[in-house]
Amino acid sequence: MQRFINNPDEVVEDTVKGFVKAHADLVRLSAANRRVVVSTAAPVKGKVGVVTGGGSGHEPAFIGYTGRAMLDAVAVGELFSSPTAKSFHDAIKEANGGAGVICLYGNYAGDNMNVKMATKLAAKDGIEVATVVANDDVCSAGPDERDRRRGVAGEIFMWKIGGAKAATGASLEEVRVTAQKAIDNCRSIGVGLAPCTLPAVGHPNFQIEAGTMEVGIGHHGEPGIRVEPLKTAAEIARDMCQIVLDDHGLAEGTEVAVLLSGLGATPLNELYILNDTVEAEIADRGLKVHRSLVGNYFTSLEMVGASLTVMALDDELKTLLDAEASCPAMP
């Protein structure tokens, strides 16, 4: 596979440098830390700061969701590797407007540790930090072990809702409760058709045999629940809806938001092909699609595949989802 890279060890630096140039109206690089991207509006005095962080290679996540009524600062890790505790700490400091900081991140061992340490460091600075850990990936653990599930594209809804709630002037605890509700209302699934390669490693770290697909694959190629022969888009979309909605167990008439994201190397037209069936399936179950996002919102380098996230909405979530916001990934 041919790539646009300079030095494989500098992929993250080079990405972030180009990113802040492309979106200079919305984001800047932290003066204190080259691995922290900050909204040009942050910190907003008296507003709860909203922070996340994660490994790189998922662009536009996580940095692309930095902006107005979105994330105030983002800690940037190596490809598929958690940012340092120092980067999370620096992001918290950049986002701090004096009303506390919420860290909305995904359930991975490294992120859990680094956020925990950053929270302790921030406490020494007198900054109160609350956390919400995303665990929307249905296939990463059973329904009785939801605390072990990974966070995936549902994080985007969590950030949108958390960012909007903070922008209303809500307290740290209010933002935490609402962001927690947002992620509790999200279920996601990924399907992988071909693997991805870390440039510094040079070969794929997992395999998907030609003619097969991995159902329930994680955002770094973590194995799913089954490998099976490749089906049609409509069949795959129906399987994805079934897994997500069976886990959800939503009452008829529930309004939902749908996020169908490519994993990096799937063309947009195929996402629309999937979405045609996804929306039909959701309607068949008596649910109402309030809003759909279809595009490359949360990728995994050049993995071929797609992820589906369904968030159940109530009045508060609907209002916050629709509230005005601005960030590079959701113009």
Next chain:
Amino acid sequence: MQSFDNAGAGAIVLRMAERIVENRAYLSEIDGKIGDGDHGVNMAKGFGMAADRLKGADSSLAEAMNTLGDVLMSEIGGSMGPLYGMMFTEFAEAIEGKDAVDPAAFSAMLHKGLDGVTSIGSAKVGDKTLLDTFVPAIEAFDAAIAEGRSFAQALDALSAAAEAGRDSTIDLVAKIGRASRLGERSRGVLDAGATSCAIILTTLAEGARERL
């Protein structure tokens, strides 16, 4: 002798860094079987950066461990940055200001490092992590001293137990971290963290032994 000088023993950390850098490809290869294959890359980056800062400094063991811990914590993310970062900053704190490190101080150092690791991680022995190397190594060292054996013999016991602990991870199923998502598929290969931990502990024991 039943102790070694803290002063000048920073060279042990430099040797540790050399061994980690030498094993860059090997550590990534075993990590790639059940993880994402970047363990060697990240470890070599962190230990290599620390070595660059330490070269020619003639540091004490405490100073060198502190530098290494800081670099791992502030430059290397993932899980290994904070875990080994904590281990080495706690090691450093335990022996800071001591002219000589005797078996009691060495044991206290190991325990403080272990406490640091367990305070941020949630793994237990048997979960197929670096603890499967670290915990039996400490137990073997303490047991040897309690039996009245010399510092040198206790260091040898530590190394042997670290290697046995590392090898024990082959038969374990990962319970934590990315590999845990594989369940039974994680059985049959070494854990990369347990392997790098064995390199660290055996190099530490070897360096201490030479200085007795």
